[in-house]
Amino acid sequence: MIAAAVTTLVASIVIFSTLLLVTQLERRRGRRFFAANVRTWLDGIADSAGDSIVRGFDHFIKYIVQLNWYYSIHSVLKGILRFIVAVYTYFEDMFEQNRKRAKELRAEKRQLNELNHLRQMADHKENTTLSPAEQRRLKKRKLEHGD
Numbered sequence: 001m002i003a004a005a006v007t008t009l010v011a012s013i014v015i016f017s018t019l020l021l022v023t024q025l026e027r028r029r030g031r032r033f034f035a036a037n038v039r040t041w042l043d044g045i046a047d048s049a050g051d052s053i054v055r056g057f058d059h060f061i062k063y064i065v066q067l068n069w070y071y072s073i074h075s076v077l078k079g080i081l082r083f084i085v086a087v088y089t090y091f092e093d094m095f096e097q098n099r100k101r102a103k104e105l106r107a108e109k110r111q112l113n114e115l116n117h118l119r120q121m122a123d124h125k126e127n128t129t130l131s132p133a134e135q136r137r138l139k140k141r142k143l144e145h146g147d
Contacts, residue, residue, distance in 0.1 A: 026032050032039055130138060 022033065
């Protein structure tokens, strides 16, 4: 098993070095030494595969990452909106409670004013009530004089 791996490694290094040497020599001379048509065809396939990979990566960056960015912004804005709604609801409830309490206090004040007014009338009546003797004299005088 190890021998096969070492053999494959050595063969790969030899093939890679040979190809590297051949491509360097071809660049210096400006033409290919062997299988020019097949290698040109393979270069075209490699170029189109590379272009396809670049387009896929561009698509990924442009649309997928951008879409995730937009969703992230949307989530943040949604959270902010929920917070604003919670604050608004809190203050709305507080205003409702204050409105109810103010209504109760006004009703209580009105009731106290009415009771106070009635109490004042009762006190006045008690203070100004004639004694039974004064009532008889007043009645007698009114009957005699016709007031």
